[in-house]
Amino acid sequence: MDFDVIVIGGGPVGENVAWRTAAGGLSTAMIEKELVGGECSYWACMPSKALLRSGHALAAAKRVKGVVGGSLDAAAVLERRTGFTSNWDDTGQVKWAESENIHVIRGDGEVTGEREVTVGGEVYRARQAVVVCTGSVPKMPPLEGLADTPVWTSREATSAREVPESLVVLGGGVVGVEMAQAWARLGSKVKLVVSGDRPLPKFEEFVGPLVVEGLEEDGVEVLLGGRASSIKPGELTLQDGRVVQGAHILVATGRVPATKDGKPLTIDDSGLVSGVDGRWLYAAGDVTGRALLTHQGKYQGRAVGTAILERSRGFEPKQWSAGQAWADHVAVPQVVFTDPEVAFVGHTAEEARAQGRDVKVVDLDIAVAGSSLHADGYKGKARMVVDERTRTLVGVTFVGQDVAELLHSATVAIVGEVTVDRLWHAVPSYPTISEVWLRLLESYGL
Structure with missing residues (x-):
């Protein structure tokens, strides 16, 4: 029952940690109480985007003259969604893990001592490290009557077998806006309830x-x-x-780390949990509260796995190395898969100013040859936030059809601290929406 590494949580984050350490020669166990592959694979990222994609494709086609007719087959969309979840069967994921020399343990893992994890009365010990990758759970609001009312959470919203006649969505965050649009396009009568003056309040104000x-x-x-x-x-x-009525009510008011008290585990950039002696307890993903995004959690997981390997060999992970998740602080990318899409990385203008930066903000409509070819009457906006002292980007936002594929270029520019003067020489291909980069730099003053 001894392993070098024990990972609690078999979602994408835990899988990345376990794969990294197992591939490096450390005996690794991964504990999962539900489905190996986790929330993202079965109830979040993959099924939600599958529900959205067909509607986006149809809307995009209708924005180009010459396309006639077209409608959504809701049953086929739901069937395609279910295909991405393997009908909520993790057999394939388990086979993958075992093929990578990851020992899968079914059950609810709990840290019960130093380098010790208990699962259903069975005690397992880790020679090198225990890594907590338990993710997050829905945050339920303090509503009168909630305890006695059956509601949808993100899980029910992404796994429903039929289109609801009507749906009330409470919450203007990412889950709220994405699911409101997905089900509306599939034929449900949807009402979205937003507590503030706009949804997605953490993004730039125009989003x-x-x-x-x-x-x-x-x-x-x-x-x-x-x-x-x-x-x-x-x-x-x-x-x-x-009074807002609907056949189902989706409560999408945020998520909290899946710990006993709902509070995040504070970590350093190598994943070590603060306040624990012996440098054996690590955490990665949503449970850290750093950035509740699958890709960012996987990035943290790769850093943790690398750090464990390096320390097992007597080395300390260096700053900026693969064993340090420093991008959490400067370049977290995020896409909201609504139509229009929202793609954002780095800091908003307000955040940058609050940090004491002298910034210049460049705003413009996305109106280039590539976008006009992409869709008749293309509507979109872009913002570039430049640190005037270093002349580097600290934040970029795009809103418009299919702008998600523009985001990685912005992420590379921020991570690489590319100056606007050097970025000028990254010539965008014609005619693509990427031409917006040239217009942004021209508007900046180059």
């Missing part, structure tokens, strides 16, 4: 209104300033007295 415009074009009724006070089956009451 939310553009997303609202897209949602309303799909028939979503968006209720702003809608703070909920109570709930009962099929009915949500707001503080201002408005």
Whole structure:
């Protein structure tokens, strides 16, 4: 029952840690209480994007003259979604793990001592490290009647077998806006309740209104300033007295780390948990509270796996090396897969100024040859935030059809600290939407 490394949580983050350490020759066990592959594979990233993709493809086709007709087959969309989840069967994932010399243990793992994990009464010990990758769980609001009301969370929203006749979505974050649009395009009558003056409030201020415009074009009724006070089956009451009704109510008010108290485990950039002697306890992914995004968690997982390997060989991971997740602080990319898409990396202008940076903000409409070819009447916006002292990018936001594929270039520019003067010589191909980079730099003053 001894291993070099024990990973608690078999989602994408835990899989990356376990693969890294096992490939490096350390005996590795991975504990999973539900499905190997985790939330992302079965109830989040993959099924949600599968639900959205067909509607996006159809809408994109209709924006080009010469395309006639077309409609969505909801049953086929749901079947395609289910294909991406392997019908919620993790057999393939388990086979992959075992083929990589990862020992899969079924059950709920709990750290019960130094280098000790207990699963269903069985005690396992780690010679090198224990890594907590337990992810996050839905954050439920303090609503009167919630305990007695069956509601949807993100899991039910992504795994439903039929299109609901009507749906009330509470919450204007990423899950809220994505699921509102997905189900509206599949035929549900959707109402989105947003507590503030715009959805996606953590993004640049122009993002939310553009997303609202897209949602309303799909028939979503968006209720702003809608703070909920109570709930009962099929009915949500707001503080201002408005009553919102629907066959199902999706509560999408955020997520919290999956720890006993819902608080994150504080880590350093190599994943070591703060306040634990002996340098044996690590964490990665949502449970750290750093960036609740699958790709960022996988990045942290790769850093943790590398750090464990290096320390097992007597080396300390160096700054900027693969054993340090320093990008968490400067270049976290995120895409909201609505239509229009939102692609963002780095810091907003407000965040950059709060850090004391002298910044110049460049805003413009995405109106280049590539975008006009991409869609008739293409609508989109871009923002570039430049640190004037270093003349490097610290934040970039794109909103528009298919802008997600522009994001990695912005991420590379920020991570690489590429100056605007050097970026000028990265010539965008014609005619693509990437031409927007040239327009941004021209607007900056080059």
